[in-house]
Amino acid sequence: MSARPPLIAVCGASDARADERRVATEVGTLLVGRGAVIVCGGVGGVMAAVAGAVRRAGGTCVGLLPGADAADANADVTIALPTGLGEMRNALIARCCDGMIAVGGGYGTLSEIGFALRIGKPVVTLGSWDVHRPGDTGTDPAPHPAGTAADAVDWIMQRVLAR
Amino acid sequence: MSARPPLIAVCGASDARADERRVATEVGTLLVGRGAVIVCGGVGGVMAAVAGAVRRAGGTCVGLLPGADAADANADVTIALPTGLGEMRNALIARCCDGMIAVGGGYGTLSEIGFALRIGKPVVTLGSWDVHRPGDTGTDPAPHPAGTAADAVDWIMQRVLAR
Amino acid sequence: MSARPPLIAVCGASDARADERRVATEVGTLLVGRGAVIVCGGVGGVMAAVAGAVRRAGGTCVGLLPGADAADANADVTIALPTGLGEMRNALIARCCDGMIAVGGGYGTLSEIGFALRIGKPVVTLGSWDVHRPGDTGTDPAPHPAGTAADAVDWIMQRVLAR
């Protein structure tokens, strides 16, 4: 197994509410405490909140930006990678991470959850999408809803480290 | 406005049930009758059903394949485009279409719905995902659930032609 | 083997010179005569010239656009697929085709040639890039320079149909 730390995606809207940004801040701090590297979409809202927490905790946060200009990154991501992919960079975030924490979020976050589950990555949600398929038998690897940032981080780290 | 016909994505699982494949077949026939060009993921299940219906109706169906080999396409797509993008081709399907019809579907379809809504494309569902965001005020451009293939095609063509 | 016609990419600059557009027009006409479907970047210059020739000859030309808006396509592509990938759509053109004809061209065309050769697609050039690697022993599958549109089409169709 690789000696590299696990890579956890933290997803959520760029126009997140204050309570979502607070949760994202907690998540970032806790993930650094657990030795994870964080990847996010690199711009505002939840992404800025988590990047700020990671920087203050001394961790590393990679920002996969939708646009082509690194200057669009929030001030706190450690490494800004402008992808030029637009919203398709959501699929790249889901692809490259070991596990995902979704905090609130809009349709972009929904696409990230769908992608991550499609390719078998564990996903935990905090006040995020609740998704139901007609005829769902409950055997699918649905996103796991967590009540607190600490629960979400515990759950995802346990799943990621067990691989 | 362009003289080109509208491009409608038909999405659904490669391991679709028989009733989902039947609905996809109806959708394909009706879309060709309305002058649309169809885009799909190019492989099995819903994608094979819609491509077969489109071919029999004399229409055009573009298949955006996940893999790198055109030979993986189902026998009926008119034009097979192997993207090599893996499941990220879902984002490309959402990006290039004028509107989307989702029939049943798994997490891949969920990612396509999320993407399409994120970038403002109209989405109609047939026995597909029901998605809820906590605190949702009902003002979002949520996917429109339709009861029959004919209703779905009517709804999407009306939305697409009104643009 | 698939019954679908071969898919030939025709690449070149959007600011092509008149002689390059003339060559692209010849290439398009000849490819339709050979039963090929054409894929190009969907915008101006060489891409508009080849799409126009394909339309007049009654063939099919797929345009993989860099932007997110189908309205940016030239008037003649049969099917416009806005990818939103920016210049990365060049890699998609190289990936999805069975073979490539490069007419003149700038750095974008150079990237398409490099990609196509990297993934083993045959490439023929008409007044396009001449590339040399230090220490090149001449055993690499270099792009094949052709003198006329007819030679280029003959060469690529022979290579593609032999597969």
Added chain:
Amino acid sequence: MSARPPLIAVCGASDARADERRVATEVGTLLVGRGAVIVCGGVGGVMAAVAGAVRRAGGTCVGLLPGADAADANADVTIALPTGLGEMRNALIARCCDGMIAVGGGYGTLSEIGFALRIGKPVVTLGSWDVHRPGDTGTDPAPHPAGTAADAVDWIMQRVLAR
């Protein structure tokens, strides 16, 4: 301007010769000395050589892998991002960097050079491709050939910091 360090792509073949790997090692050491963060394709040959040098010098090297599995990364990249894009990840490397150093290299490197020049990124080459367009007037922003690793690093850092 951002306070983040410049991001320099180091490109070259996975089956590089020993002399190319030596040059890549020198380039990596020198780039860390200049405060750059390095991005590469994350696998073998030139990519492994530069990642090893960066690790030993205490720097940061991001690996954008073609495949979907982080375990395919060489042992030395600091952050492994499996993109699942196949060779299209070359376009992502060109897109996200501030400047590019190409060491030797095959057709994949040629595609990276083409892409980087197409989107206006400075490119310096060390024993890499020599490209000529018929009718080239010498006014294009061609790749700059350097004689030594030190010259290449000087040239690229000067160009990148001047922006």
